[in-house]
Amino acid sequence: MLKGCEGSRPRPRDRIVEMARQLFRQYGLRGIGVDAIAEAAGTNKMTLYRHFASKDDLIVTCLREVETETDAMWEGFEAAHPNDPMAQLHDWVRRAAECAVAEGRGCDIANAAAELTDCNHPAHKVIEQFKKHQHERLAKLCHDAGVGQAELLADTLSLLIEGARVNWQSVGPDGPGARFVGISEAVIESFSKA
Amino acid sequence: MLKGCEGSRPRPRDRIVEMARQLFRQYGLRGIGVDAIAEAAGTNKMTLYRHFASKDDLIVTCLREVETETDAMWEGFEAAHPNDPMAQLHDWVRRAAECAVAEGRGCDIANAAAELTDCNHPAHKVIEQFKKHQHERLAKLCHDAGVGQAELLADTLSLLIEGARVNWQSVGPDGPGARFVGISEAVIESFSKA
DNA sequence: AACATATGTTACTGACCGGTAACACCCTGT
DNA sequence: ACAGGGTGTTACCGGTCAGTAACATATGTT
Known part of the structure; x- marks a missing residue:
């Protein structure tokens, strides 16, 4: 019910994309791993792979x-x-x-x-x-x-x-x-x- | 004696640099490994590391x-x-x-x-x-x-x-x-x- | 309460990669 | 013949990484 509510923490998928963009920019596509991205996004690799078929898909x-x-x-x-x-x-x-x-x-x-x-x-x-x-x-x-x-x-x-x-x-x-x-x-x- | 002789096969070091440039260009610096470079140059990783302190040095x-x-x-x-x-x-x-x-x-x-x-x-x-x-x-x-x-x-x-x-x-x-x-x-x- | 869905946790596989060790080989100059 | 430097071969170490399995937890819906 609060899915889109203002002020609440964004959902894992959005946090992943946001952090991935920042880290890809900073370290390069090959310079950062999915594990580090997930952790930086406050989640984990499994959740990442539930939203993206592969690292390439995330890219x-x-x-x-x-x-x-x-x-x-x-x-x-x-x-x-x-x-x-x-x-x-x-x-x-x-x-x-x-x-x-x-x-x-x-x-x-x-x-x-x-x-x-x-x-x-x-x-x-x-x-x-x-x-x-x-x-x-x-x-x-x-x-x-x-x-x-x-x-x-x-x-x-x-x-x-x-x-x-x-x-x-x-x-x-x-x-x-x-x-x-x-x-x-x-x-x-x-x-x-x- | 034949070290600089025309027509003879270049020395491993030169072959490595030549192939490395080509493969780095083709696959990116992070996209090709030292093993593959050495093999493409007709030699092996050990010889590569006798001429270059590290992959970064080769780059x-x-x-x-x-x-x-x-x-x-x-x-x-x-x-x-x-x-x-x-x-x-x-x-x-x-x-x-x-x-x-x-x-x-x-x-x-x-x-x-x-x-x-x-x-x-x-x-x-x-x-x-x-x-x-x-x-x-x-x-x-x-x-x-x-x-x-x-x-x-x-x-x-x-x-x-x-x-x-x-x-x-x-x-x-x-x-x-x-x-x-x-x-x-x-x-x-x-x-x-x- | 019961269920479904999204998420967290841990552990694992298989592959690749940078770098090193030990030893055998071959060619060359003396 | 001998010695020595450059080279080839094999095996190994430690680390990283993409991707998966199995199980536990939370949250919201009916």
Whole structure:
């Protein structure tokens, strides 16, 4: 009866996913074991395996959750600046930069792609779909903002944000990844003039 | 006496490093074991441990070798277009794109950074040094080429190539990573006009 | 009270992996 | 012929990890 009640402790499944996301991010997918995840979530391995068929299944679930959070972020841009795609684009730049720096470990999705070397891993479909969706939204925004060569700008910004994330991970705050916002705004401006 | 003789089989140490680089790239640093590496190199684990203090030591050696090959590539640009930094820059774009696509697994150095979540890992020094050195060379080239805002262009190109590598790994030939050459040349041109 | 469902506990298996020990082998230079 | 260094072979240790079995406990529903 109190299953969804506010203030009560979340159910094991949700606690597992939350902790798994944090620990996967911190230690890598192969760097943390299911036992440690379950313990950190205040439960145990058996309960974990009652909710997830395998560790890979848990990984896929975590990546899907990243996806839905990203969806929510995009809806936020539209809500904050309705009918002002250029302002939405600048919002995206700022928020993307914040996410890239978060906990110094770059993009969960890209990290997963780097770690899951087997192309047949079920997570690969999620990764590919996420990246394509992300790029489509960005392209639509660039187009709506009325810049010349919207597709080219979207490609450029896609690579810049991906590069910023991975660069930050390698060299930290002294590298070009830390200057992503300035770089992106310069690029957007140069496309707007053209 | 025949130690360095052409045509003879390379020594175990060299075979190990060569195979290790290939297998690390293919399966990830944590995805392949020292036993498998030794066997693939036509030798055994004991001999491997006579040449390398640990698996981490082997990893560092492999990353250093990537570094020296990259150094050679840069010397090639200078040799091919002496006193023509702009031509060298375009050569860099082309060659960097080729490397990014090689075997579809992006940049060994960036992948290592993604997988080695422990910041105290000895390989992290190599990674950081490599990226900084890479960026310095690019900045010098941009400056010598006489473009306006050389630093900004170098930052932009750094992020673009890193982004292209990781994007290719996630979405393959359909994504913006595959259009890196066109994107970069458009950026260079827009900086040259400014 | 009785039942069903979700969860906790403990113990276990089988596999893999990093690293080491001991010993035999082969080639080379003297 | 001899010695010594590099190499091959086998076996082993200790640890970790994904996944499962069996049983006990709690909680909510009827």
